[in-house]
Structures are given as structure tokens and as C-alpha cells.
Amino acid sequence: MMVAVALTACGGSTLPRQPQISTAIRGLSQGPQWLYTFGQCHSAPFSGICILSYPNGKYVGWIEDYAGSYVRSLCSDANGDLFVTINDTEAAVVEYLSHGTKLLNEGPYFPAGCAVDAATGNVAVANVNIGHTPGFLAIFVHGKGHPRFYKSKVIYSFVNCGYDADGNLFGDGTDRKGNILLGELPKGSKSIVVLQFSKRLYHAGPIQWDGSALAIGYGDGRARVIYQVRVSGSTAQIVGTTILRSHLFGYKFVGGFFVVGNSIVAAYPNGPKGPTVAAWPYPAGGNPQKILTRWSGHLYPSAITVTAAQ
Known part of the structure; x- marks a missing residue:
């Protein structure tokens, strides 16, 4: 199993320093698929990345983080390798392997969302702006070495990113005026194309390929609505809409999601019975078909992924 961690600073213009990171992975057991989410686990140390079996939602274990770290996003590949972006006062990309760790140096930047082709x-890692320095998309080829950087003349700060089945990379974020935009870095290209969306976007949400379209979260400003989007040339067209409903929502923000076959798994932080991870029919949406877990305490909603167990 490999766990790659991208650590970031979370504000200001001070450049982050190299982190000291715990490599501990606790309580792991085998299973067909694992669901990773950031929050307080069911056992000590009650912080870090929780691992649940999927689809039954049973507690598997946790990946320990170091004091003060704050997970921003999780992404994974088909082999079960996990990549983590963390907001903190430090910055690096660290690759965890069974025989040790390896530094993947992105530089003194502020990574946010991530995606694996x-x-x-x-x-790929989406980077927000640092003060007056624009953000960009960074790509670690084959998940190692020094990244390649791609900047847009229009998109000033990148928040999330995702690949389609053809290896095209998409990133959403804002321009200098705060307008929400979607860009595409076509496979093999060095230039980011700003796409003309079929309606105005009000939020830069998660991006994932669902098997036939891009699933893009919360563009209407409501954090329960996910668009299915297809791109032709420089135009992005909404071809479907999924609305996640539940009487359990105590807070409108659903947060991170992950499409698994005909289900979509999402985390929401402030349900009346505590932070909750649930599964909904996809793309039908509606009410959740299963509550996977609840716990008291903190759950950061942008961080969730499902991958093969290791």
C-alpha cells in the first residue's frame, strides 16, 4: 500500500516548511474495498484518516496524521494507493511505501484537490493562489518525480481537479473577480482551455469521471446538487442532475463525494446525530440507500475516496 501526502499552508504569504509526518497506519484488516475519510475515528488517537470497509461501512483502521494537520482532499488509484492533500503551515508531497517514505517535491505552493489518471x-494536484501568485495544475507523471506545472491566463486559483476516461484533466476554480470557471488541460497539451459552461457556476466543487460523464459538485451553489457534464470542444454541457436528499441533513453542505458503480458515497459534517457518511443511488439521487457510519466529533467533508483494499 502506498499513501502519498501533500501538505499545504492554509493562508497568508509565508512559505511553508518541510513537514514532519507520522507514517503510522493502525488497525488495518483486509476487505474488498476501503473507504477513506478524514475525521475522528472510533479508537485512539481519534484523529486522522479513517478507513471503513465498503459497502458495509465497518471500521477497519486509521492512518495517523501529525499534530495540526488538516486533510483537504483524498484521491486514489485502482491499486489501492492513496493520495492526500493537507492544509497546514507546512508543504510537501510525501509518498508512503511499505519500505519507507519518499518526498515528491511540488515546491512552496498550496495544493487543494487531487486526482489520479x-x-x-x-x-494531478489543483493549487490555489498564494497572495498575488496565481494557482495552477501540477501533474506528477506516473505519480513520482518532479511535477509539471500548467497555468491559466484566466483561472487564478484552482480548487478541484479530475480526469476523464481519455486522460483529459479538468480543474475548477476562480478568476481574479471570484467568478467560478471550469478549465480543461487536454491530454498531451500544455495549455488550459477555459470551457464555456451551459449555465453559471456558483461553487467550485469536486470533479470525478462517473463512467460516462464528469460528475461536478455544487455548481448551483447548493451543496447537494451534482451535475453530469459532457464536454465537446470548448463547451461543457449539463446532461443530468443528481440531488442528494435526506432528513438527516443538519447542515446544507454535503462536501466530498465518490461515485462507485451505481452508488455515490458522500460525507456531511453536521447531521443531527453527528458527522455521517452515506450512500445514495446514482445518478438517481434522492434519499440515501444506506448510512455507512456516524460518529461524534470532526469530519472534514471534502475528503472521501473508495479504492481497492490492500
């Missing part, structure tokens, strides 16, 4: 193993 299933065909090549390339790892």
Missing part, C-alpha cells in the same frame, strides 16, 4: 497513473 486511471490509464497512466499520473497524479
